[in-house]
Amino acid sequence: MKVEQSLVCRAAASPDEVRAYYAIRKRFFVDAQGLFDQTDIEPIDLDPRTIHIVAICQPAAEVIGTVRCYPGPNGVWFGGRLAVVEEYRASRLLVGKALVRKAEELVKERGVKTFVGHIQLPTVRFFEHLDWLKVGEPSDYAGRPHQLMRPPWSLEPALPLPSH
Numbered sequence: 001m002k003v004e005q006s007l008v009c010r011a012a013a014s015p016d017e018v019r020a021y022y023a024i025r026k027r028f029f030v031d032a033q034g035l036f037d038q039t040d041i042e043p044i045d046l047d048p049r050t051i052h053i054v055a056i057c058q059p060a061a062e063v064i065g066t067v068r069c070y071p072g073p074n075g076v077w078f079g080g081r082l083a084v085v086e087e088y089r090a091s092r093l094l095v096g097k098a099l100v101r102k103a104e105e106l107v108k109e110r111g112v113k114t115f116v117g118h119i120q121l122p123t124v125r126f127f128e129h130l131d132w133l134k135v136g137e138p139s140d141y142a143g144r145p146h147q148l149m150r151p152p153w154s155l156e157p158a159l160p161l162p163s164h
Contacts, residue, residue, distance in 0.1 A: 005057055007093040009065075009102035012052045020063035021054050028083040035142045040081065044070045051106050055095045057088065064088045067099040069107050069115075076157050077110075079103045079117040100130055104151055114155045118146040135159065 012018045022041065029040040044050055047070060055065030065084040072078050084095045107115050118141040119127050124134070127149050135148040136159050150156070 003059060005059075005093065007095060007098055008056045008058060009053060009098045010056070011106065012054045017054050017056070017063055018052065021052050021066045024063065024066045024083050024085065025081050029081065035144065047071070051103070053099060053102055053106065055084070055088075055093075055099050057093065065095045065099050067103050069103050072161065074158070075112075076114045076116060076161060077107050077112045079107075079115060082117075082123075096126060097130060100127070104153075108153070114150070114157050116148055116150045116154065116157055116161070118142075119149045121145050121147060124149070 012021050025040050029035045030038065045052070045068070050068060050070040053067045053069070054063045056062065057064045065082075065088065067079060067082040069077055069079050079100070082096065082099060084099070088095045104115065116135060117127070117132075119132075121138060124147050131152050132149040133152060135150055135157060138145045138147045140146070148157075148159075148161070
């Protein structure tokens with residue numbers, strides 16, 4: 001008998017979920033992409049306002065994706081570190097989309113009016129399919145070209161954005 005899988009996206013709620021969240025980030029942004037040297041953990045990760053979101057495949061309770069949301073200067077919030085475990089990228093669970101929508105939901109609940117993300121260029125089309133809009137021209141972020149983008153409900157941020 002095949003067990004039907006479902007997806008839950010939420011802020012990491014246990015030490016095990018937080019460990020799995022950081023392990024996925026390290027696997028993608030440090031080990032696979034080499035964007036960071038030994039860790040991608042930054043001071044903003046320790047800010048209590050930062051939201052560490054996980055995608056959990058049920059019924060196995062396996063963390064299969066991550067994204068974070070954090071406050072920046074002038075009331076602007078940032079989304080980033082979106083990662084989905086390879087085996088689930090083409091899944092009918094639509095993990096990446098679910099994580100982005102959960103991030104949007106959670107920041108809107110906090111009254112955020114301006115929400116943006118620095119999107120790696122190969123991922124821009126994915127965000128365009130979610131109706132996100134480009135802001136300005138691509139620029140260097142973490143040593144690679146990224147496109148600043150925002151969801152359609154977000155106010156346009158004043159450019160240039162100060163670094164976080």
